[in-house]
Amino acid sequence: MAATLALPFHSPEVADLLTDKWRQRERLRAAGVDATRSYVIQSESDLRPALDHVGLPAVVKPARGKGSRDTFRLDYPQQAVETITWLLASDEEAGRQPRYVLEEMLLGADDARFGDYVSVESVLTPDGPVHLAVTGKFPLSPPFRECGQFWPAAVPAAQDQAIRELTAQAIDALGIRHGLTHTEIKLTPTGPRLIEVNGRLGGWIAELADRALGLDLFALAADLACGPVRMTTPSWPGIVFQFWNLPPQDARALGRVNGAPTVRKMPGIDRYLNLVLPGPLGPAEVTQRLDLTCGTASSYEALTAMIGAAMASLEYAFTDAEGLTTTTAAVGMPSWQALHAHSTHTPPARQQEP
Template sequence: MGGSNPTPPVLTAPPAPPVLLVVYGRGSATARGILTAGRRLCTAVFFGDLGDPKVAADLAQLPKSATVVDTAGLTEEQLCDRAAEFGAAGVITFSDHLLRTAAAVAARCGVPFHDRATVEVLVDKFRQREALAAAGVQATACRTVHSAADLGPALAATGLPAVLKPRSGAGSVDTCLVRSAAELADRYAEFTEGAASPAVFVLEEYLVSDPTVVGEFWGDYVSVESAIRDGEIRTVAVTGKLPLAPPFRETGYFTPALLPAGLADEVVALEQRALRALGIREGVTHTEIKFTPDGPRLIEVNGRLGGHVSDVLKRSAGTDLLALALRLALGAFDPPEPVLALGTDCPKVAFQYFLSPPADGLAPGPAEVLDGLQHLPGVDLVDARIDPSWRADWRAGTEWLIGTVYGSAPGHPELRVTVEGIHRTMADFWS
């Protein structure tokens, strides 16, 4: 008598990973970094303007299997039509100037993102100041400058010294401190010379520093990194800074920040009031706050991941802020405990030091001088590309540098020893 044949198992294919649309441009995360962070999490589809040489070069480094959509020449409506074909579960961007585009794509695809009204106060420094003042969070004198005729009235409102910067911009490009009406006129003429349609600038009051809060060796400001889902704000970290290079160029980050007892809570409270005042309900934010004689004051709120922050946070506490941003865009909300100080969950201080010249017009020295950096305590990597024809230009802002030093230290005193060693080496390098 024959036996029965067992029924073969039914094989089912695993569900396809969700599609995440990445509106890609110059910003705070690289294409390769995004693809790596999203591995086993989603299928990333990159929308980028291949007419931009930097964007084209970045996206060319992706494997051939990656999906890249060239947005060069597309209207916003055409771009949204193309995006709608992918059945996306989320939309994200890491570029300030693409926040409007990402908001339009998200609205068309029916997925969470900053709404258009929120985007406008994130990309427009004047509107942001207005919104913060109207909500009673912080009044900062700020005026728009459309032409040289606006300089006098603007200066009368802000007083001296004041800060001149583009109304929409990032990375401290064309941003400077002015100490007189003549200097203001000269800088504005320099920034707008030859432009058929000059960019709109803002002039705002200078937030005076209080170097006694954290000590003169460290930067007089911090950034707060947060994750937001449906209006619920969760602090991820407070990031410390090294002092700015003139006029407003960042020179490095470290996590966790070095703050007196209780100050982290005060800084986070101010940041959360600002996020609510600006109507931010989704995404990852990067908010810069300065220490002044009047207490912590807002520099600005950015509606995307802060540049370089994800690296130092991951190396100090194991928190992958880039992956967190991707998960958040796809609907997950699982931020870890905030990184506010050294402890069991954050056993070391991780840093990046930017190899940026201390003054304008300087040239890089011989490459062998940088070899000494590798022997400093705590230095893990020196990533530098030296071009003898390179010259410092403060107008290009924070990104005008030749490289970055990566490392870590057991604590802030040890970090200071390492940074002092970098300072000594670089003093012999720039000429």
């Protein structure tokens, strides 16, 4: 539409690169920005060549998708064949043309203070990209479910600079010249590696910008659509964070939520939002945020303590596929379990294939 109306936006070619994960990897590889092994899978005949080229561990994901939909880690040959075959069959049964990307699993550094990945929020200006922030992430809950984020990321200055430089290189390689971008980057033992570049505002990043900077990113996006915008890299005091709860894998419906008034009155908590009404939950194959706990902390240690106190005050009633209703405390749910496990993590011995 923008091209037809001669309006400033991503060109059709850039838009395709930003929404097709296979084409994006190819372009970044050709530009020398990314060397992640990947292969496109559209039928069972692609399965063996893909596994031979990429190897294991690997990640399979839709070529076009969001919210971690149908994204799985593959560690063993039999698991990989069964998972991909099931994905292909599911698409065919639904009348969709299957198209998945199998790519090398980027293994994070063991010394990452929180999650082993970050995102970079950038604004495209006439002078090039301005990176608003490197966004820290909490550890993922299996399989690849995000649990929250915070500004600024808990990374050393040199690593922060390397992350920003890689982001700028990726933006340039993809030919992005307009709008906002949300770039996800894995923190590996050998340095930052690209996960993907999105040509849009990241999920709930506008809420962080509003509390941290008093900056309205929706208005900024509108200003960018009307003409060039010039700005500088901002700075802010304190650490602003968001933490959200994910339902248990077997939950099919949400009943009541207890403890919200208590959380809203806690020192440092800026807001608590319920995001899901009581009733049936969405499909289990995508990330579904039940709520949003937002706060401001003076240190990363205080941040973790505040989240722990909030989670100890929340509990949820869920109904499973058998119609059984149980009450579950937030400290026993996937998000807090992922963060708590990371804080007491000892690297495991290498697993053997069962």
